[in-house]
Amino acid sequence: MLTGFIRTVILFFVTTIVLRLMGKRQLAELQPYEVVITLMISDLATQPMADVEMPLLGGVVAILTLLLLHSLLASLSFWSIRLRAIICGRPSVLVRNGRICEDELSRLCFDLSDLMEGIRSQGLIGLHEAGSVVLETNGALSVFPSAENRPATRGEQGMDQRYDGIPLTLILDGRVQKRTLALCGRDEKWLMDLLGGQEIAHAKDVLVALLNTQGVLLVQEKGENGRLLNIPALKPEEVMW
Amino acid sequence: MSRKMIIMACTLAFLLVLSLLEQTIVLRITDTALENARGVIADIREGELKEAMKKSREMDISWDEQAVWLEMMVDHKSTDEVRYAFSRLLAALEQEDSATAMVYACELEGAIEHVYERQALTIENII
Numbered sequence: 001m002l003t004g005f006i007r008t009v010i011l012f013f014v015t016t017i018v019l020r021l022m023g024k025r026q027l028a029e030l031q032p033y034e035v036v037i038t039l040m041i042s043d044l045a046t047q048p049m050a051d052v053e054m055p056l057l058g059g060v061v062a063i064l065t066l067l068l069l070h071s072l073l074a075s076l077s078f079w080s081i082r083l084r085a086i087i088c089g090r091p092s093v094l095v096r097n098g099r100i101c102e103d104e105l106s107r108l109c110f111d112l113s114d115l116m117e118g119i120r121s122q123g124l125i126g127l128h129e130a131g132s133v134v135l136e137t138n139g140a141l142s143v144f145p146s147a148e149n150r151p152a153t154r155g156e157q158g159m160d161q162r163y164d165g166i167p168l169t170l171i172l173d174g175r176v177q178k179r180t181l182a183l184c185g186r187d188e189k190w191l192m193d194l195l196g197g198q199e200i201a202h203a204k205d206v207l208v209a210l211l212n213t214q215g216v217l218l219v220q221e222k223g224e225n226g227r228l229l230n231i232p233a234l235k236p237e238e239v240m241w
Numbered sequence: 242m243s244r245k246m247i248i249m250a251c252t253l254a255f256l257l258v259l260s261l262l263e264q265t266i267v268l269r270i271t272d273t274a275l276e277n278a279r280g281v282i283a284d285i286r287e288g289e290l291k292e293a294m295k296k297s298r299e300m301d302i303s304w305d306e307q308a309v310w311l312e313m314m315v316d317h318k319s320t321d322e323v324r325y326a327f328s329r330l331l332a333a334l335e336q337e338d339s340a341t342a343m344v345y346a347c348e349l350e351g352a353i354e355h356v357y358e359r360q361a362l363t364i365e366n367i368i
Contacts, residue, residue, distance in 0.1 A: 057314060
């Protein structure tokens with residue numbers, strides 16, 4: 001029993017490290033070869049866990065070999081478009097200019113009801129609203145509404161088009177995020193001076209502090225009665241991330 | 242060279258070294274055991290049962306020591322088969338039954354050969 005426990009712990013860490021090395025794609029939508037590798041890894045990891053007569057090294061060697069194959073195929077598909085098409089396949093256009101591509105659907109054995117489902121899942125009522133539908137190589141369906149059904153952009157509406165990027169988290173649960181602070185070219189002293197101006201003496205009193213791309217520091221204090229503060233921190237031209 | 246490339250190169254090197262080490266260790270252990278098993282067979286054939294008994298006991302102890310390394314690399318069933326063959330051979334030699342001892346000694350030789358054959362880099366094993 002103890003042997004099985006130790007072997008399971010080892011295999012769990014080996015598999016986790018290998019999946020981590022394979023990158024975030026392995027945790028999201030997968031290319032065909034990535035599906036194969038993920039399925040194989042899960043099976044290889046469970047076999048030595050269940051059967052203590054099987055050498056652990058055999059499973060580890062097989063998992064590491066799959067990691068190497070994954071890196072090789074990922075590098076090949078990165079460097080060559082032709083090889084990428086062979087390894088991952090090509091995206092298929094299922095609807096073009098609002099017209100269903102029948103030949104493509106039958107070639108892929110893609111059911112019309114699957115197509116309708118995919119369109120609905122993207123927030124469109126029906127086929128008449130979809131301008132283009134593309135079946136991506138990872139099996140995801142990309143749906144683009146036709147021009148008349150597309151919401152107007154800020155540009156089209158003549159609205160403010162200032163840069164609106166991702167805010168930086170400077171304090172999270174009372175802890176100063178030094179790496180993010182460095183991204184906006186400021187230091188902890190600058191941050192504490194800003195907070196001190198609002199009678200906040202310690203970072204640990206702050207639940208979250210975000211610096212948005214308008215240069216405003218949005219702060220929420222800890223506690224049920226914690227204040228919500230908008231502190232002007234940077235001039236818009238000083239925003240550089 | 243990127244960090245990922247370095248990790249991959251190290252993994253490849255580790256796998257190659259491990260594979261070569263495994264082949265070498267398995268070959269060395271089974272080669273020695275096979276040589277000794279053939280010596281036991283020759284002794285039984287010549288009627289030297291006491292000598293065969295002495296060699297078999299030494300072999301049994303040595304196999305138990307080396308099996309620790311082998312079992313990290315090969316299926317435990319293969320090494321267990323060798324252990325069972327040793328037990329049967331020693332029992333037959335204790336009874337001074339040379340015909341049965343010869344059968345079990347040959348079985349032992351086959352079991353040892355099988356350990357290496359299962360791990361050897363051959364077309365049969367790959368396919």
